Amino acid sequence: MGLAILLSENGAIHYGDNPLRMNWNNDGPYIFFEGDSILSIQYIHGNREEGFDLTTKKISSNVKFETSCYFNLDGSSFDIVVDTSQIRTPPSSYMDEGSIFAVSDIESGFRTFRDLLINNKIIDHNLHWCFGNGHLVLVGDFVDRGLSTTQVLWFIYKLEQEAKAKGGNVHFIIGNHEIKNMQANFDSSSPKYTIVSYILERGLHELYGRNSFLGRWMASKNSIELINGHLFVHGGIHPDVAGLDLDIDEMNEIIRSRYRLGYFPRREMSDEQILTSTNTGPAWYRGYFKDGDLSQAQVESGLKKFNAIAVVVGHTIQRKVNRIFDGKVIGIDIQHPNDFHKNWPHRESEALLIENNRYYRVLANATKEEL
Numbered sequence: 367m368g369l370a371i372l373l374s375e376n377g378a379i380h381y382g383d384n385p386l387r388m389n390w391n392n393d394g395p396y397i398f399f400e401g402d403s404i405l406s407i408q409y410i411h412g413n414r415e416e417g418f419d420l421t422t423k424k425i426s427s428n429v430k431f432e433t434s435c436y437f438n439l440d441g442s443s444f445d446i447v448v449d450t451s452q453i454r455t456p457p458s459s460y461m462d463e464g465s466i467f468a469v470s471d472i473e474s475g476f477r478t479f480r481d482l483l484i485n486n487k488i489i490d491h492n493l494h495w496c497f498g499n500g501h502l503v504l505v506g507d508f509v510d511r512g513l514s515t516t517q518v519l520w521f522i523y524k525l526e527q528e529a530k531a532k533g534g535n536v537h538f539i540i541g542n543h544e545i546k547n548m549q550a551n552f553d554s555s556s557p558k559y560t561i562v563s564y565i566l567e568r569g570l571h572e573l574y575g576r577n578s579f580l581g582r583w584m585a586s587k588n589s590i591e592l593i594n595g596h597l598f599v600h601g602g603i604h605p606d607v608a609g610l611d612l613d614i615d616e617m618n619e620i621i622r623s624r625y626r627l628g629y630f631p632r633r634e635m636s637d638e639q640i641l642t643s644t645n646t647g648p649a650w651y652r653g654y655f656k657d658g659d660l661s662q663a664q665v666e667s668g669l670k671k672f673n674a675i676a677v678v679v680g681h682t683i684q685r686k687v688n689r690i691f692d693g694k695v696i697g698i699d700i701q702h703p704n705d706f707h708k709n710w711p712h713r714e715s716e717a718l719l720i721e722n723n724r725y726y727r728v729l730a731n732a733t734k735e736e737l
Contacts, residue, residue: 383706384439384705384706386438386439386706387513387558387706388413388414389413389438390410390411390412390413390418390438390558390562391411391412391413391436391438392409392410392411392434392436392438392443393409393410393411393436393438393516393562394407394408394409394410394435394436394516395407395408395409395433395435395520396408396409396410396516396562396566396573396578397448397578397579397580398568398572398577398578398579399427399577399578399579399582400424400577402427403426403427403428404424404425404426404427405424405425405426405427405448405450405579406422406423406424407422407423407424407425407433408420408421408422408423408566409421410562410565410566418565420565420566420567427450428450430447430448430449430451431447431448432445432446432447432448433445433446433448434446435516435517435520435521435524436517437476437477437514437517439477439514439705439706440477444493444520444521444524445524446520446523446524446527447524447527448579449527450579452527453582453583453586454586455586455587455588455622456537456586456587456588456591457591458588458590458591458592458614458615458618459591459592459593459614460501460535460591460592460593460594461594461595462499462594463499463594464498464499464500464501464534464535464594465497465500465501465719465720465721466500466501466503466593466594466596466718466719466720466721467486467488467497467500467501467502467503467717467718467719467728468502468503468504468505468598468678468698468717468718468719468720469482469503469504469505469698469715469717469718470504470505470506470507470541470600470679470680470681470698470699471505471506471507471508471541471680471681471683471699471700471702472504472507472508472518472702473507473508473509473510473511473512473543473702474508474509474510474511474512474513474514474515474518474556475512475514475518475702475703475704475705476512476514476517476518476521476705477514477705478702478703478704478705478715479508479518479521479702480493480521481715481730482715482717482730483502485730485731485732486717486719486728486732487732488500488502489525493521493524494528495525495528495529495531495532495534497529497532497534498532498533498534499532499533499534500534500535501534501535501536501537501593501594502525502529502534502535502536502537503537503539503591503593503598503678504522504536504537504538504539505539505541505598505599505600505678505679505680505698505699506539506540506541506542506543506544506600506601506649506680506681507541507542507543507544507600507680507681507699508522508538508541508543508544509543509544509547509555510543510546510547510554510555510556511554511555511556512556512704512705512706513556513558513705513706514705515555515556515559516580519580519583519584520580522536522538523580523583526538537588537591537593537598538584538587539587539588539589539590539591539598539599539600540584540587540588540589540600540621540625540649541600541601541649541680541681542600542601542644542647542649542650542681544584544587545625545649547573547574547584548574548575548581548584548585548625548626549625549626549627549628550570550571550574550575551628552570559573575626576626584625585622585625585626586622587622588618588622589617589618589621589622589648589649590614590617590618590621590648590672591614592614592672592673592674594720595673595674595675596674596675596676596677596678596720597669597672597674597676597677597678598677598678598679599648599649599677599678599679600648600649600679600680600681601647601648601649601650601651601652601679601680601681601682602648602651602652602653602654602668602677602679602681602695603648603651603668603669603671603672603677604640604645604646604647604648604651604653604668605660605664605667605668606640606646607640607641607646607647607648607651607668607671608664608667608668608670608671610637610640610641612637614672617641617648620637620638620641620642621641621642621647621648621649624638624641624642629642629643629644629647631643649681650681651681652681652682654679654682654690654691654695654697655682655684655690655697656682662691662692662694665677665691665694665695666694669694675694676689676693676694676695676696677694677695677696678696678698678718679695679696679697679698679699680697680698680699681699682697682699683699683700683701684697684698684699684700685700686700686716686727687700687716687717687718687727687728687737688727688737689725689737693725693737696718696725696737698716698717698718700713700715700716701713702715703715714729714730714731715729715730716728716729716730719734724736725737
């Protein structure tokens with residue numbers, strides 16, 4: 367009975383933890399602003415058996431500089447160019463001829479994420495952008511649960527810069543777990559990051575706080591984007607959100623203003639309450655898959671609000687990438703493999719490809735299946 371429930375909920379059992387999970391040599395960089403003009407760049411070295419130490423370098427925050435990010439599971443690394451002047455809020459809407467490759471809920475799985483992009487020719491084997499003017503859309507929850515949050519976030523940052531230089535775009539749509547991290551809610555985070563905060567001699571809340579480089583960068587991102595007529599949002603569009611007298615830019619601005627402020631229900635309902643609620647907020651809503659009373663008309667009213675063809679969401683685990691509500695809702699949250707342990711039942715990564723007005727379920731080995 368327990369197994370039946372587990373499988374019906376798309377759950378899995380994890381086993382076979384890799385002993386390298388506690389090897390953090392050159393783990394980082396962890397970069398923090400100190401005042402208005404100084405950056406502190408920190409790397410962690412060592413492992414649990416031999417102990418850890420920390421190296422710290424301080425430079426001007428106005429200087430663009432190059433550093434590296436390491437992934438100890440396979441001894442690889444990639445270079446990043448850090449530029450504080452590039453932390454800017456992206457547009458909410460895009461319209462061009464570029465293809466779209468969308469993936470969600472990587473949950474700190476760097477190797478899984480990297481290899482999915484390599485196999486599907488979004489990046490080459492040297493980890494450089496090769497998707498031309500395409501859109502790589504990351505539909506939230508790239509943090510928490512796994513051991514490689516730092517590597518995943520810096521990898522997104524690197525690809526964002528490279529794509530822009532090549533005429534493409536990386537869209538990092540904020541999910542509920544990114545919001546939880548910015549609000550210092552680490553209840554779904556690996557215990558690794560509590561230890562990391564001890565080694566850095568910082569509070570856990572500082573990892574993605576206002577003085578964290580990655581924290582500031584994440585806080586600049588949108589929760590809803592319209593790309594080539596398709597709406598991308600981590601959770602979905604609740605009917606109450608569809609009824610707001612706000613456009614997509616106004617919604618994103620309100621949600622961004624609350625990224626670091628935890629939600630609590632208030633006596634008086636407001637636009638802000640609807641947009642940040644853990645039930646109705648775009649980063650939290652599960653109604654497409656959990657609300658048996660949701661109608662086709664309600665789904666389409668949410669799309670009409672944004673003049674969208676369909677909505678692409680993560681957040682709620684699916685057995686495979688699929689289309690429901692007459693193809694108007696596309697669910698792409700599947701159980702990705704974990705870098706540092708095995709799962710039963712074993713599952714491979716999947717993503718969504720939209721090109722030439724066709725929709726494809728794309729597998730980890732680049733096999734395509736039209737939806």
